[in-house]
Amino acid sequence: MKNNFDVIDFLNDLNQTQKEAVEYLDGPSLIVAGAGSGKTRVLTYKIAYLLKNGYNPSSILALTFTNKAAEEMKQRVNTLLGSNISNYLEMGTFHGIFYKILRQEAEAIGFNKNITIYDTSDSQSLIKTLIASLNLNDEYYKPNLMYGRISRCKNNLLTPHKYRMSNDLQIEDSKARIPKFVDLYEAYFKQCKMQNAMDFDDLLLYANILFRDSPDILDKYMNKFKFILVDEYQDTNMSQYILIKKLSTLNNKVCVVGDDAQSIYGFRGARIENILNFKKDFPKHKLFKLEQNYRSTQTIVNAANSVIKKNEKQISKNVFSENNTGSLIQIQKALTDSEEAIIVAKGINETILSNHLPYAEIAVLYRTNAQSRNLEEALRKTNIPYKIYGGLSFYSRQEIKNVLAYVKLSVNPSDNEAFKRIVNYPSRKIGKVTIEKLQDVATQNNISLWEVIETPNAFPQLNINAGTLNRLLMFRDLVNNLKANISEQTASEYLNYLIQETGIYADLKNDKSVESMNRMENVDELINAAKNFEEEMLKDEPDADVSISSYLENVSLLTDMDNEAEEDFNKVTLMTIHSAKGLEYDHVFLVGLEEELFPSAMSRDTQAELEEERRLFYVAITRARKFLTITYASSRFRFGNLIYPSPSRFISEIDRNFVNWAENENEHKATKNIFQHYRSSNQTDYNSKGSKYVPINKTTRLKSDRFVQKPEKTEIDGERLTPDQIVVGLKIRHETFGKGKVVAVEQTGNGKTAMVHFENSGTKKLLLSFAKLYAEN
DNA sequence: GCTCAGGGCATTTTT
DNA sequence: TGCCCTGAGC
16 A cells, blocks of 8 residues: 655645644544635545554544545545555445444344345335324325434434323324324334334434444444544534544544535434534534635625625634636526526527636536426527436436345345335236235234245235235245345346346336336446446455445445446536535526525525525535526416516625626517417416427327327328327417327227327326317317 | 326425 | 326226
8 A cells, every 4th residue: 555645745735724624633623614615625635644644544434425525535535645545444425334334233233234225215115004004194194204204303313212202292293183103103113123124314323323222332433433524514413413422432533524604404404503513512622714715706705705694503704715806696587487598508608609618617506306397498409418417316216226126135035115116026917915915914923025925834814816826936936046146146247147037128128118228228227337336346355245235235325326427528517506515617507596496585484494595595606616697587387387486585685796687678589479378368278388308208098089080181281191290289379289299090999099199298188188178169 | 917097296315 | 297196997
């Protein structure tokens, strides 16, 4: 392991405060790092400095929130020190690090080593089952709300036992008409344990339980971790906070880095108090404030300051920039959100020409993922290349979850969620009723579904007919086969074998639809990822564990493919503000600045929520290096209805000196037309945008006399047409709203049926309602 | 057991 | 508008 400690030129690479923060190793410290102040640089150098001062890599615990942040930090440590030293550091996400510890110490908390991790959808599906089996009224007990509530409890270290002890909570639940919440919580808690599974919050909760109940184990880790570093401390929740406090009690060497002004995850349990109260928690701490912003122009930094200073709860600091003054922030009003998208597209083309920016240096930020649609359409029309972050992540796709469920079940047969997911995929004619029967027996005997089919004869009350039972046994044998091979092959070999053996491959290959082809590609991508994983592992350690179970451990805590495709290199980035945290671009377009999306006044009930919205706005502004354009729409279609939002108050909170607020009189013609149609028409029920660019993904039989006539006429202007050339749609004046493409015409008993591909379900709904209306008259 | 039409319902998100 | 869930009917 070679190192470059002595080569690092701290004096040249760091400013005075950064240097002091890096070199302080005597006790706890808080580094308040304003936006763009070189936070990651300080952390990286601090790790290098610790190593230089004789700290063993494995005694340094460095915690981040995202895999991306951990990955970046590792890279930078390696670059700085010229080795692969980061492999020896205890560096990773909170969840990743504690998952590793919990597997190691599984026995102490009554688990076995092969702990499955349930993602949000697994958890919610289990909760749903439990709501049904506890006979709870699903009008009040909604799975996603219950999941959120349970999550909040766990993040605050409220176990079901503690919950039951609290009278206040019971009264609160009764008022909210969910008096049995605690029963549900307890059942869920027990079920997870029985299935040897943990959800994300459990990883932190059980780590707390482990350290609470096994002092010797706590002791071991307190001794092991001589120095603890925490990134994004403003986003830690109670559970994480206690873990840090506990682990640091012996050595008292903890360095936390964060910016209270960028705390935007309160809604999922982050406690800004953790950073605000650091003083009290670690009385003998040292405070460093990184206040020089190296990222943005003075205008942008000052504008952001003028907004955030309105928050009451914050650590006082003076973020400043010595860069150029830069251009004013442009604020533009659009008539509708579609026009807003067009304005952005134009703006992108302009900035490329006049500021000579590459696409990669431009980002469009919005509050909610749904807002990307209009933008995509406008960018597509103007041929601007773009990429979207967020939405459905790779690992939450059906096909990927299905494949991984086979792996999970092989590793941990108690995993009922995996069992249910694949027992009938590919189809084995094992349906709801059979699973319910299995579930009943499993519940009665407090065992897993797998254990029931392992020895079905042991359960005489299991009333399943011979044919179905036989299919279940074939499934059992299949999984047993998979289990037997688990350590024989590498991860990618195993996945290849698995998709053949289970029939997944055949299932996807036989179906020629576009979706199936996409699915197949994704499965291939998964196998590729496994291959990459093997190569990565073997590069550093020739005898590393590259089996599928090792891969599963690695992959369970991943949410995204962090290997950015090369073709995505020079593209405009579209994403939510939340996911933009930590990133920066030359030109940022911030869209949807309506009160409705950035609620600032009465619509937020507490001061705390208002302040979090303001911090979100602050984060958005400070992503920009040179140019910032803010847009809002004065009217938008929401769930098919027209609404008139007002601009968010936050816009006017920016000091006027930094802003150019141009009222846009140049309303886009098409938008205006649609707008007028909408106003002059009594109909409130038609598609405002016409046809969509999205790939065809819905097939529907359209049964309506009127509509059948269209495909029947296979001649238009004397030219013969095949069904797929005929388009049905709703015409209003000169525009067609909603299009469906007829692909086949069938003769049935009472008339003709047209098979129509719809581009989306909204169009389908629209045309069907139109067809009904037409048929009635 | 499977399919498909119709009803209900919508933040932000990492792990 | 779009998507997920459900229950009726095959």
